[in-house]
Amino acid sequence: MHTIIPLHAQDETSSVSSRNYRILWRWHFYAGLFVMPFLVVLAITGAIYVFKPQIENVLYGDKLFVPVSTQARLGYDKLLSIAASALPPDATASAIAVSQDPRRSTEAVFRLPSGDSSSVYLNPYTGQVLGTLSVEHRLMQQVRQIHRDLLLGRWGGWLMELAACWSLIMVGTGIALWWPRKRFSVWGTVLPRLGLRGRAVWRELHLVIGIWVSIGAVFFIMSGLPWSGFWGKNFQAVVTWASFAQPPAAAKSTHTHGADAPADGHGATARMPNMPTVPKKMQDLPLADIPWAVGATTVPVSQHMLQDLQHQPLAIDQVVAIAAHNGMQTYQLALPVKSADVFTASYAPGAGEFVRSDLDRQRTLHIDRYSGKIMKDLRFSDYSAVSKLVTLGVALHMGEYFGLANQLICAAISLTLLGMAVTGFVMWWQRRPPNSIGAPKRVLQPTPSIARWKSYMAILGIIFPLMGVTMLAVWLGDTLFFRKRA
Template structure:
């Protein structure tokens, strides 16, 4: 995956291999030129975020942990009351962490009158306030948002998605440029020849490291795209619509007189709930409503008891925001204290806030094969599936990708002509055999529409503005 010049090839003429090579090199150059700054951001933020549990434990240890005690914990309702008394009068509770770990503090999230949310940490045994953290502005949340959208919202998300898609082109064309055309040699192809000097040694490191890291790069792209702003959102909607996640338990339909009160909740999705981590497979599913609004609403401690009887001990509990809302208990990988992900325990439980009935119960076993595969990919992508080894592997791939971007830039800088971009020479008469590569790229453009539009723009620019330089 190189941005600078490979070994010299003959100019256009009768050599089909030469023209194919130069066309691929040109696309590789443009892909690298666009991807390089975004790839550096993705690599750095990814390498940091994968160690989120350790970093947050280091930064906020006094808030996240307490001395384990044999005495009973205070009721969650009482803990929420303590927090409410310390916050502005209009602050409203939105979620609470429930943990079976005796050394874990209790986190209560409140929405403030300003619209922001704050996490308040308490000692579950004494009710002592341990500290507060902004939900939106805490360090690792910012790192994640930079990784996803550069803190630019939807447009930033689209840019990062484009960068990920163009990395597919960079990897594919890079492998094609690396592919041996004559006799295969381990030295120079799988192992670098470190006796080289100058730009040649940078090229060798880039070439060899690129082929080794290409598998990891492809995995990162394909496992990260389901979370992307455009393609990922639509892919998730299609998978959900196709019945990817079927509820194990569904309550009866509500009485007709309750329908009007539920209209304001009918379009709420799981990803709209005030939960730090929502399983991808259920993110686009509709949040059900409570059906028995004539009864007295349950308190939070009654709901925790119901969830415990259903086998849930550690989870985040989203509180109903409206009279027709439900309590939602959700366990997902990466929820703060989970360094190792137990996918089989992933679960979403919706509880009627009046009757306590289970409205919907979704488990990992209920997901279809696509959702299971994406869930596994996400856990591996975020370093959560097999503990520290998974984190170290992800960080190593991220840093290797950063090295690819740096070596590519150095090679380009060393060979760039004065007052010129230094793009490979354009091929005036592409050989018929290049059609196969055009088909591959067209297929990618169809699968990833944002990428397809950008490829058309690049092709038009290359055709209209650089034709005379061929």
């Protein structure tokens, strides 16, 4: 005669640690199942993109570099005119790279009628057109966009953000599952046991390598999230407001000149032709790389009207001279398109020719297109502590801070995370029952001690709202559809 024990009774007779383990394993399984394909994409594209300077030098070296010459450089206005002749007549100049490196070509960026942008590369000594490249469709830009949004735009960006957030759950529950429940042993805990066979080998590698790479994984996640489309955008807006917003009566900062000064003497800036109704942000400018700390700051508008004969638009060479007088020698220069636009010079280490991030040299200079007045001068010293921390994190994340060693470390972490995805998949495939997803058995009677983990996950859900919504969806689905499964 066989005694039938109800499932909830089996749960109650299981040890507390066993039930906790199964609950955490189930959440680790769900997180891994969702994150795994995205983790593969992030790892591969991240390992490639971190070597962007070297790859682009190989692919486009004939366009990026010129023989050093003793001949005087041509003016930037002249170079821009030559570059325009290499494109359709309806292309609009949007930016130009200013550099003091005698080996570098000059890059001029144009907006095409199709909406895409094209870079024209010129020899700054002779004016020879070296070639053109699409801004959006060059190889490393495509790799970057796959890394950020799978080339799917906003929805793709939200998916990648969700994957990054769920990776935090995956890492947290993974550490909990790894944590020794019995007597500590080096082998099997911090070093893999090499004598195992079959699925046990994959499990051992997954556990041990996972604990070693967990710190790097969390760093990658937290340093990448400030660039995400939902959480990152809102976080950036809050940090920017806290860093640069001033009360109406407050004095201007040391390096900000006239950005909010009234133009008509009555406390309001005079309306100008083509003045935008919605203030333009730095991140809206046609620049390859913009410092995160200033991406959400407002770009000032010119204080002089185009019809004022005393204030004709400045030539690019005049603007370059003004920037040089103010200590900027190498930067990207966004060109004004409408009459209310200004020139914006931005030094963002990591862009173009910069391999090492000299963080304290980051600078953004807004120059009135008519008077040449410095309207805003934002430097690294003006950033808040949070902005400086994010800036450092981004530089390390992209392998820009301490040269080749930084790149190799980032690539090693990325490839190790790829290995974690592969070992996790193999483990799941080997234990998956036929015609089943193979999720760990559900615990019907959770222990009171698991409440601590619930609070941790609730805090994460509040901090990262997109993840919070999906966590509720997973919990509801697990409760409603698998209620009768132990």
